[in-house]
Amino acid sequence: MSFDLALFYLLALVLVVAAFRVITATKPVTGVLHLILAFFTASMMWMLIQAEFLALILMIVYVGAVLVLFLFVVMMLDMKAEGLKQGMKVYLPLGLTIGGIMIVEMAVVLVRAWGDVGAPVAVAEDYDNTLALGAVMYTDFAYAVQVGGLVLLVGMIAAIALTLRKRPDYKRTVPSQQVRVRPADRVRLVPMKAQVETPATPAEGAEK
Template sequence: MSFDSILFYLLAIVLVVASFRVITATSPVTGVLHLILAFFTASMLWMLIQAEFLALALMIVYVGAVMVLFLFVVMMLDMRLEGLKSGLKVYLPLGLTIGGIMVLEMAFVVLRSWGDAPSLPPVPDNFDNTLALGTAMYTHFSYAVQVGGLILLVGMIAAIALTMRKRTDFKRTTPSKQVRVTAADRIRVVHMPAVVEAPAVEAEGAEK
């Protein structure tokens, strides 16, 4: 067995364990840290098959920006673990059933294509996979890339709406009211009588 094969199986084991800990961790911070480890390990697997652009994009975008931001958000939010665990027993059988079906489907596809997998074509030394990936994404699959970006935008808006729907411990802003605001709504002039202090000589005479 070659060194690449040993490294692949080692990274695959780490990825499976980290992914399992993401969904079983009781602390949100622990789950996020294992998710960062899973992304980093997946990036190393991309690097093994010489997909350097995808590996670096996964580390820079997800590990370096999204996951770190998510980690700080989770640490700063006042998350109530009791509410997160309330429906676990109710949806656990359904989740296990769906997960089992997904594992069986992936195992069926992998086992059927394991022996019939063709060998990779030879790659020239001056081949630029970043250029090939960019050309394929923004020429042949440009519509699919735009649809994927739109789906991600809708998912982000839906996540924000679902998170803020039942919370009452924050202030809501109405853009239409902010646009119609006037100076009288922001500033209030208060008239106060002037206070004149007595001279120091008169104050001493009054004391005597």
């Protein structure tokens, strides 16, 4: 067994255990930390197959930004584990059913593709996978990339709209009123007399 294969099995084991702990952790912070470990391990597995761009993007975007933000949010909210367990028995059968369907689908795909895996494709030493990925994304799959960006934009707007709350101390900016404003409405000139400092009187006996 080669070193790369042994490292792959080790990373796969860590990834499976971390993913299992994400859904079975009793504390939210523990689940987020195991999710960070799962993404980090998946990034290392991508690095093994020389997909450096995807590995670095996974580390920078998800681990470095999104999940760290989730961790801070979970720690600041201070969610209680008792509240998270409410209704778990009600949704457990549906969750197990969906998880079983996903496992069956992945198993079917892996079993059918297991025999078709051939030898690795030989590439040149100066091959740039980032350039090749960008060329494929924005030529053959340009429409899919635009649809994905639109879906993410709609999700972001929906999240903002759902979490927006009215506050009494909130001040709304009206651009039309800002354009029509006059200097006299914003600035008031107050006349003030100029002050002249008088020289200090020398103390008696200072010249002696």
